Amino acid sequence: MTTPAAILSIGTEITRGELVNTNAAWLAEQLTSLGFDVVTHLSVDDDVPRIVDALRDVSSRARVVLCTGGLGPTTDDLTAEAVAQALGVGLVRDAATLERIRRRWESLGREMPESNLRQADMPEGATVLRNDHGTAPGFSVEFGRTLFFFLPGVPSEMRGLFGDWVVSAVGPLTERTTYQVHLRTFGRPESQVADMLSDIEEKHEGVTLGYRAHFPEIEVKVLARATEPRLAEDRARAAAEEVRNRLGSIVFGDEADTFPAAVGRLLRRRNWTVAVAESCTGGLIGQKLTSVPGSSNYMLMDAVCYSNASKNRVLGVNNEILRAHGAVSAECAAAMAEGVLRIAGSDVAVSVTGIAGPDGGTAEKPVGTVFFALARAGEETLSKRRQLPGDRDRVRELAAYVALDWVARAARGDLAGN
Known part of the structure; x- marks a missing residue:
């Protein structure tokens, strides 16, 4: 049986949606990796009675509770006060903690503000968790059978205290x-x-x-x-x-991989180079490819040709194609891919042209219509049409992925069905 754990996030900025709670997501992953079963996430605003209620609630559900926020020096940092009230004890000023806070301010060449005194106030009987990553110390207490850890809301400090104090303390509490x-x-x-x-x-x-x-x-x-x-x-x-x-x-x-890096590995494996011609994605494909260290070994060129004139002058797309079929067409995409292949001299070239929106769509070619083409020297140029969902940003992002995926499939020799 796994040991239940919970996460309590304290702060009005979280309950109002002003701050994305990345701390809770990170802590949940860490607890899960340690063998705990994270049974609940709870957020509460900066209100002592409601924090007390939340502490009692999560203590009934979990053996270990990780709490973040409310340990700063301002008047709305109420965690220590609420914990003391929940435990029925008073607050005591920890001299060693106060001295560490004072020295940290001195190391910055500044005098400690009076408000920072309250960061040294701990619930009576609490174990202080020294903070070597900032000014806000944490602390731990036992509430019945539940072990609580109170950590700063600043992500870098929270992660630091988690590694310094929490991991070793909770490890023996899980059997799996x-x-x-x-x-x-x-x-x-x-x-x-x-x-x-x-x-x-x-x-x-x-x-x-x-x-x-x-x-x-x-x-x-x-x-x-x-x-x-x-x-x-x-x-x-x-x-x-x-x-x-x-x-x-x-x-x-x-987990640590990226899609552009995976495409790059395939190109390296085949000893291929690539060139790109972009219209509606506006350089996004090239940006993704060149985000990978060492991409200069295979990425030769990215031609961003947004207007019809640039498609003609830079890539050599015939004006008759543009008049007869339009810039958003299989014919234009094929000519773009062939043009950039010829100019760059790459092993493979991919192109994209489409309507990302929110305007510009028609009944025949609604917003989200995107054409792609793939060209290789001495081989038939392939083209395809996709209807991509979402707003402008999502259409462009997905179009970039589809283009990169086509390059990857070409490198794998897996182009059946396009």
Whole structure:
């Protein structure tokens, strides 16, 4: 059985939606990797009675609770006061903590403001968590059977205290360990990916699959639990291998990978160079390719030709094609790809032209209509039309991914059906 854990985020800026709560997401991942079952996330505003109620609520649900926020020097930083009230104790000023805060201000060449005194006020009986990453110390207390850790809301300080104090303290409280493998995919919607993997959990003991959309990618998280670290790792890796086999080439890498880097690896493997001609994406494809260190080994040229005149003058797209078919057409896309292939002398070239919106669509070519072309010397130029969903930013982002995916498929020799 896994040990339940909870996360409590304190701050009116969170409950009002003024601040995205990245701390909770990060802490949940860390707790899960340590073997805990995160059963709830709770946010509460800067109000002592409501914070007290929240503390009592989460203490009834979890063995370990990680709390962030409300440890600063201002009058709306009320966490220590609320914890003291919940425990029925007073606040005491910790001399060692106060001295550390004072020295930190001195190291900055400034006198400590009077308001920072309250950061040294701790609930009686609390264990102080020294903060070597900022001025706000944390603390821990026990509330019944529940162990609470109170961490600063500043992400860098929160992560620092988590590593310095929390990991070693909570490790003995869970009987199971976990191992995760993250696989990143592009090319299928989340529902299809889930359908393709529907029986993985049944086949692999202790394994749970999770899915997370990072448009336009889908991340598959393979989480394995076991009583021993090696067993958890073996389970996760075995299940991940089957996931890779099921999904095939739409899996492009692991958690730390990027789609452009994966495309770059394929180009390097084939010793290919690439050139790009862009219209509606406005340089986005080239930006993605050149975001990868070492991309100069395979990226030769990115021609951003937005107007019809530039398509003609730079890429040599025949004006008759533009008059007869328009800039948003398979014929124009093919001429763009052939033009940049000729100019750059690359092994492969890809082009994109379309209507990203919000204006410019017609009944025949509505917003989201995008044409792509792929050219190689001595081979027939391929073209395709896609109707891409979403607003302007999403159409452009997805178009860039589709173009890169086509280059990757060409490098793999997998162009069946375009």
